[in-house]
Amino acid sequence: MGETIRFGDTAWLGERIDGLAARSDRDGESDRGVTRLLYTDSWKEAQHYLAETMKEAGLAVRWDKVGNLIGRLEGRDPQAPVVLTGSHVDTVRHGGHLDGAYGILGGIAALKKLKESRGTPERPLEVVSFCEEEGSRFPIAYWGSGNMTGSLDWRGGGDLKDEEGTSLAAAMEASGFGREDQPDSRRYDLGAFVELHIEQGVLLERMAKQIGIVEGIVGQRRYSVTLRGEANHAGTTPMNMRTDAMAGAAEMIVRLELLAARKASLVATTGRMQVAPNIPNVIPGTVEFTLDIRHDNEGTLSWFCDYLIQEYEDIANRRGLGMTITPWLATTPVPMSLELTEQAERVCAGIGLSNRRMFSGAGHDAQLFAPVCPTAMIFVPSRGGISHSPDEYTSPEQLADGVSVLASLLYELAYE
Numbered sequence: 001m002g003e004t005i006r007f008g009d010t011a012w013l014g015e016r017i018d019g020l021a022a023r024s025d026r027d028g029e030s031d032r033g034v035t036r037l038l039y040t041d042s043w044k045e046a047q048h049y050l051a052e053t054m055k056e057a058g059l060a061v062r063w064d065k066v067g068n069l070i071g072r073l074e075g076r077d078p079q080a081p082v083v084l085t086g087s088h089v090d091t092v093r094h095g096g097h098l099d100g101a102y103g104i105l106g107g108i109a110a111l112k113k114l115k116e117s118r119g120t121p122e123r124p125l126e127v128v129s130f131c132e133e134e135g136s137r138f139p140i141a142y143w144g145s146g147n148m149t150g151s152l153d154w155r156g157g158g159d160l161k162d163e164e165g166t167s168l169a170a171a172m173e174a175s176g177f178g179r180e181d182q183p184d185s186r187r188y189d190l191g192a193f194v195e196l197h198i199e200q201g202v203l204l205e206r207m208a209k210q211i212g213i214v215e216g217i218v219g220q221r222r223y224s225v226t227l228r229g230e231a232n233h234a235g236t237t238p239m240n241m242r243t244d245a246m247a248g249a250a251e252m253i254v255r256l257e258l259l260a261a262r263k264a265s266l267v268a269t270t271g272r273m274q275v276a277p278n279i280p281n282v283i284p285g286t287v288e289f290t291l292d293i294r295h296d297n298e299g300t301l302s303w304f305c306d307y308l309i310q311e312y313e314d315i316a317n318r319r320g321l322g323m324t325i326t327p328w329l330a331t332t333p334v335p336m337s338l339e340l341t342e343q344a345e346r347v348c349a350g351i352g353l354s355n356r357r358m359f360s361g362a363g364h365d366a367q368l369f370a371p372v373c374p375t376a377m378i379f380v381p382s383r384g385g386i387s388h389s390p391d392e393y394t395s396p397e398q399l400a401d402g403v404s405v406l407a408s409l410l411y412e413l414a415y416e
């Protein structure tokens with residue numbers, strides 16, 4: 001049985017979670033959500049706040065080419081494979097204060113606790129604040145972990161544009177990143193990756209378990225669907241003479257819900273829609289909407305998407321609509337390391353925390369690491385299962401439990 005490291009400094013962690021949450025764009029006083037999009041000013045302020053927090057914790061701090069921030073606790077053997085923890089600093093729009101942030105600050109807290117209580121590790125320990133994971137600003141996700149694990153390349157985001165028409169390459173450069181002379185993000189020296197995260201679901205709360213040990217992460221497909229009809233006068237155009245892009249989108253979204261409801265454990269969402277000309281007395285000529293489809297089985301996920309696209313083609317043809325479907329994310333379901341999962345279970349038993357293995361319906365940076373090094377993911381409960389919302393909440397004691405598990409696991413991976 002390994003060492004039990006107990007973290008109890010809920011004040012330290014709580015203060016820094018609040019401090020990081022303050023680094024956010026706000027739409028006026030009533031906006032309670034956290035909005036921190038890649039390469040924006042609030043993103044930069046947040047990364048600098050975290051760099052200071054890492055330095056305070058006694059870590060050596062560095063940036064890589066795409067803006068991942070890394071804090072390092074040097075090992076006795078600096079050449080040994082690195083034990084890495086961390087999560088993403090960006091958020092969805094008007095999201096919560098814990099998604100991503102908790103995994104970074106919990107990682108800093110764990111390294112600080114280990115440094116203070118166990119001294120120098122055998123193998124280097126690092127905590128990373130990934131620059132982007134959500135896909136909230138540009139139509140690409142996992143920009144930070146994807147560049148670190150080689151599934152994305154820093155030159156690959158050039159022509160991707162945000163809603164204002166700014167390209168990812170221009171935003172990266174304006175933030176001081178994306179320069180040839182900066183250290184590559186790609187890592188070849190990783191021995192293990194462990195991500196600490198809120199569950200963002202309601203299972204742990206319902207099952208009254210203190211810790212979730214993730215055994216796998218669902219696969220995802222994200223698309224943008226553009227329908228082209230004919231803008232026309234809402235008053236003078238008879239119903240049988242319309243090519244209404246909004247009505248077409250509505251039929252497609254209802255169809256999505258119907259088909260998804262029939263497939264156990266498949267989830268499908270339209271989260272964003274843009275309408276043109278978006279005027280009450282004009283029949284919409286163009287509608288763009290998004291699809292986010294997830295399942296824990298690759299075969300089912302790809303079958304469902306192929307079938308849905310065929311259905312959409314039939315609907316578009318019947319309605320005389322032009323249609324373009326652009327895929328912009330495709331990840332396969334990813335298992336976590338069984339060995340680390342069992343190790344995490346032993347750690348929970350040692351600390352005396354109830355726990356259960358579970359699948360993650362949310363995507364995470366951990367899914368990018370699982371193919372390149374032994375990877376584990378630790379969840380703490382989310383109150384009411386709420387996340388991607390200002391009402392995201394986990395108690396200080398539950399947050400501290402997660403850090404205790406992380407610190408104990410990192411101890412076994414880096415000290416023993």
Ligand code: HGY
Nearest residue numbers: 133134361362363364
């Ligand atoms: O959307 C997700 O699955 C995660 O929050 N990026």
Ligand code: MN
Nearest residue numbers: 092099134388
């Ligand atoms: Mn998220």
Ligand code: MN
Nearest residue numbers: 088099100364
């Ligand atoms: Mn997240």
Ligand code: MN
Nearest residue numbers: 133363364365
């Ligand atoms: Mn994540």
